[in-house]
Amino acid sequence: MARPAHRRPGQSRKAQYSLFAAYVVAMTGAVAGLLLAVLSVADPVGFAQLRVASQEITAPIARGTRSVIGSISGIDDTVGAYVSAGSQNRRLRRELADTRRQLVATSSLQEENRQLKALLKLQETTKEAVANGYLLTSTSTSSKRIALLSIGRNVGVVAGQPVRGADGLIGRVLSSGPSVSQVLLLTDIDNIVPVRRARDGLPALAYGRGNGDLDIRTLNIANNPFKPGDILVTSGTGGLYPPNIPVAIVARRQDDGALARPLADPGKVDAVSVLRPYTPDNIEAQPLPAAAAPPASVGTRAP
């Protein structure tokens, strides 16, 4: 049982004033804080440096715990997997069968594609990555999905660069510090990625839901063209994300589009590559693969 508070300061004027002042400071500070919050929602870049600086402090500890424990991949996922094990098993079997069939079809297409490319003497333009790193940790108590990347300005990571794993898109760099940087994950509510369906190039937008899934919405609302199993890749529209990075697989249809799961799970991905932002300048800068000299940065090749 909590002891009752003795908030009555008695006759002492000094005690009365200091109590009053404490309340004035608290109220003013609370209002100022909320105004600041609204401001920093409107201008997220302004305070990002402050935050990334504070995370430089905890990053060494995160590196240490990661090397000791390894990465704990999404505990919510693990719990969810137990709850829905039966239905998940059925669904996975079905998906596996579908995927096998598709794989056969795709492998023949790939061969055909290779031959056609050889005929055209067309080379695949390899996307140079700025750098490779790994995800240290992420925010887990707030509704914002921000992960901490183990590399920062020391290897040329700056805000706005897309980040991908081996399986697909992870997100984009929000701000970078001297040795760590923050990545806004694909599934954050504020992250919108222009995508297209890999099969036929149907354009759509992927909205994060904040709980690990994505909402896919087409520009054409009249009919809902999505089917479970559709693969979505980045379209490159609007710049930033380079085209043809795998993004998500449609899990089920919804009234206004589809629900999709990201192909790359940030909790399970081992290493990630920070890519150059895809801009029109970038496209013009590499008209011929032979003419484009490899940039003399510390960058390593993307997987």
Added chain:
Amino acid sequence: MNQKGPRLGEPASLWRMRIVPIATVMVGSALPLMLPLIANSPVVPPLGLLFFLCWQLLRTEMWPVWIGLPLGLWDDLFSGSPIGTAVGLWTIASIAIHYISQRIYWRGFFHDWAIGALLLGLVQATAALITHPEAHTGRVLGLVAPQIIISALLVPLFLRLTGKFDNFRLKRR
């Protein structure tokens, strides 16, 4: 008070009395970013906020009412929500606790639990709504609802933990 026999004139060190509560809140706020945990949804209970509320429920007079300003700023740096959210909301929560402690003179265990859970839910829900002003309100609340339920159930545990820390804080030499 002390079963082993009080040693007069030797209270706990002033530094320990002041630092222990603040340190628990600060470590609680920063801990999720020290663990190699990559969460796809807000599942981890807000440890800093839990300790903050529990300390105030246990020792309402220990801190001045503006203590939420610095501790909230520290939490904002790590939680990912826009800077200023916890500064404002934590301070309002501590004003609420001070107000309630004058209304309900002798608070019991269930009072503390109810107050803690209510304030925690309000703070987390409002913080989520401030973070995503353009998103659908119901969806944002649905996103933080599991976390609020888990945290509300954890309040008694954290009250006990805070009590343990309080014993350590006031332990005589």
